[in-house]
Amino acid sequence: MQKNHELQHDPARIKSERLAEDNHGYVPGTSNGGSSNNGTSAEARYRALFESAGDAILIVDREGLCIDANPRATELVGYERQELLSMPILDLVAAAPGWADEEFRRFIDRERWTGEMELRHKDGSLVQVDMSATRVDIGSGPAIYLAAIRDLSDRKRLIEQGAELVRAKAEAQAQAEAARQRVRFVSDVSELLAVSLDYPATLVRLAELVVREIADLCVIDLVQESVTLKRVAAVHASSAKQPLADQLGDYAPRPGSSDPVARAFATGEAQVFSHQSAGSLRAITQDEGHLRIAREIGVQSFLSVPLIARGRTLGVISLISTNPDIRYGESDVRLAEEIARRAAVRIDNARLYEERDHTAKVLQRSLLPxxxxxxxxxxxxxxxxxxxxxxxxxxxxxxxxxxxxxxxxxxxxxxxxxxxxxxxxxxxxxxxxxxxxxxxxxxxxxxxxxxxxxxxxxxxxxxxxxxxxxxxxxxxxxxxxxxxxxxxxxxxxxxxxxxxxxxxxxxxxxxxxxxxxxxxxxxxxxxxxxxxxxxxxxxxxxxxxxxxxxxxxxxxxxxxxxxxxxxxxxxxxxxxxxxxxxxxxxxxxxxxxxxxxxxxxxxxxx
Missing domain, CATH: 3.60.40.10 (PPM-type phosphatase domain)
Known part of the structure; x- marks a missing residue:
């Protein structure tokens, strides 16, 4: 008695009976209706195909209620089959409700719908799918609607990975080209420095080369009498602003000041300055005249690197950007340090040569009348x-x-x-x-x-x-x-x-x-x-x-x-x-x- 009572109140059994009544005999798990012979080979073939399909398949009625789902569908959305049989298909759609309702009505009217959408997984994640839905008539009863759904996550992931690879390749090519340009530039610097031992004139040409490649303004200061710096070159990329650069010669860095040049000379380390406000620019200038020149030049970023050879700081080379979008970073520091290293060695060699030349001339004069x-x-x-x-x-x-x-x-x-x-x-x-x-x-x-x-x-x-x-x-x-x-x-x-x-x-x-x-x-x-x-x-x-x-x-x-x-x-x-x-x-x-x-x-x- 207890067993019969349970059967009479089994929800799945009641729902199956209702579905059969509503769909004129179509019951989930059969091919056409509950009255058919379930043991026929046609039904077995249908069931085998339905269960083994590689794409997810949902069958819904005219109201959008799910009346069947194959294993791939349950795997795709994370719900058990029994859970889906009690769920409107629109509850799975991640789009705005208004859009989903409108598209479903359009599908019912047109009997066919194809497109991409996002379904909401049971765990809340979104699944990108391609859905193809069509109306299927079964005898004289109400039509059912079959939706074949293909998971696009893998394809999307592959597309994204491909796009990422393209971006990575482009970035690598850009980095390789930048590296080639840096190597070429350093080679040009080496060739320039090797031309002459007349280093004051050579440093002016070095500044001219720098502003053609990596800076808007290049300033070079050399140490005088071990403690003070003398500006030996100030070259601007724009001939119209060169007079302003020339005026910088009146503002040699003062020892102990906050000027990046003075700090680089004092610490022996590269100094990077970025113009943040009027106050920050004022902090590195000596007076109103110096501030006016810096503003008219349009200083935005400032990189000062010491010229060091044999453990002695011989001066400082400074690169200035006037472009707000260009701020000197770590790669620029490394490049500037390489330029400074080569220039410092050349300056040191030239000074040693001058000392030797002077000594030789003095000695030669002493040996001749x-x-x-x-x-x-x-x-x-x-x-x-x-x-x-x-x-x-x-x-x-x-x-x-x-x-x-x-x-x-x-x-x-x-x-x-x-x-x-x-x-x-x-x-x-x-x-x-x-x-x-x-x-x-x-x-x-x-x-x-x-x-x-x-x-x-x-x-x-x-x-x-x-x-x-x-x-x-x-x-x-x-x-x-x-x-x-x-x-x-x-x-x-x-x-x-x-x-x-x-x-x-x-x-x-x-x-x-x-x-x-x-x-x-x-x-x-x-x-x-x-x-x-x-x-x-x-x-x-x-x-x-x-x-x-x-x-x-x-x-x-x-x-x-x-x-x-x-x-x-x-x-x-x-x-x-x-x-x-x-x-x-x-x-x-x-x-x-x-x-x-x-x-x-x-x-x-x-």
Missing amino acids: PSLPPIPHVELAARYLPVGEGNEVGGDFYDVFDCGDGNWAAAVGDVCGKGPEAAAVMGLARHTLRAVARFERKPSALLRELNRALLEQSVEERFCTVCHLRLRPSRDHLRVTLCSAGHPLPLLLRRDGRLSSVGETGQLLGVFPEVSLVDTVVDMEPGDTLLIYTDGATEQRRDPVAGEKRLRDAFAASLGRSAEATAARVEKALRAARGSSPQRDDVALLVIRAAEPGPGPGPSDS
Whole structure:
């Protein structure tokens, strides 16, 4: 009795009976009606297809009540089948109720509906679906409506993933292109910095390059006397605003101020400033005039990076943006730091070169006479042409000095090598010659004393060639006694145009204990000219003979001219022959001319 009572009040059974009545016999779980034979093969095939369909299928009546659902449908929306059978289909639609009602009425009228929508899962999440619904007639009873639903979540996810991949690829390509641009820019900076050691001019060109690529304004400040900064470059990308940039030169950063440049110099770290308000801009300017310039320039973002080399801060390079949409960030800091590093190394090298060049020039001047002494009835002129830019002491020298008793000494020498070692040998040679000349008159004997002094100093692999001359001038005659120790023989140009070498070549000094040296006496008449030179004057890499001919021709062309004009003509010829080719050796020239009686020296060069 209890069992029959429960069956009479089973809700599912009552609902099934009502559905059968409402739909003229269609009961969920059958193909056409409750009165059909459920064991037929057609019904079994239908049920198998319905249950195994890959798409979700909902069957609803004209009122929108769900009367059947396959497993895929229950999986899609999260409701059990029994829950769906008591639910209006519109409760599953996530759209606004008004829209869902209107679309359902349009579907009932048109008997077909296709489109995309969102269904609300039982857990509250939304499911994007593609729905195709159509009317199905069953016998003479009311029609039912079948909705085939396909989950678009996977497709949407794939589309989104594809879009994300496209965005990621575009971003990667943009980053790669930006990286290439940065590498190219850094390469351009390196190439620019390598061009010249004239770093003040190079820094201006660096600022010009920076404003073409990554900034609207570039300012470079260098340290002066270890504590203060001097503005050496201020370049704006707009020529119209360059006058404003020029005015920034009057506002060098003050130590200890809040200026980003001063802070970068003091801390040794990059400083980034972004213009937030009038007060923030005022905080980094020195006075009203400075503030006015900053406002007219339109400063928006400011990046200052110290120039550091060998642990010393040499200055600061600053990049300024005037675009409100461009604010300097971490990648900009890294790029600016790389530029600053390369610039700092170049500045440091240039300063070291300047110091070395200054030292070399001071030392070279100390090893050459500051001026040639006046000798009665004799004209003198000299030239010294160092290799390169003179940043290393050369090995060539000349000297003229008084020996007393109306005698004068002259010497031209060439020491092997360059640098401080060559300078030491030059100093020894000059001082020895001057000291010995006081008591030794013969040039050959004097050079033997120099050879002994060089060997006693044990200067390893340092030898020299020297041509030493003793001059005894008179009003109508100049007697020259000369000796060449491994040195090129002097050229004698007689006043009648005859040109010849004079003397005999002896052995070089500083190698052998005993040297073979010969004195030669030359009597020069007024107007005769003697040229003593080092081997750099005849240097010709492929044709030494041509180099000597060039020197002879230039000397011969100076016939009748003063000693100074002769030296100038020879120097001009040597420089012209060299052209743009680098000079391989130093050149020292000494011109000795027997003065002609009269009010002054011979004619000057024209």
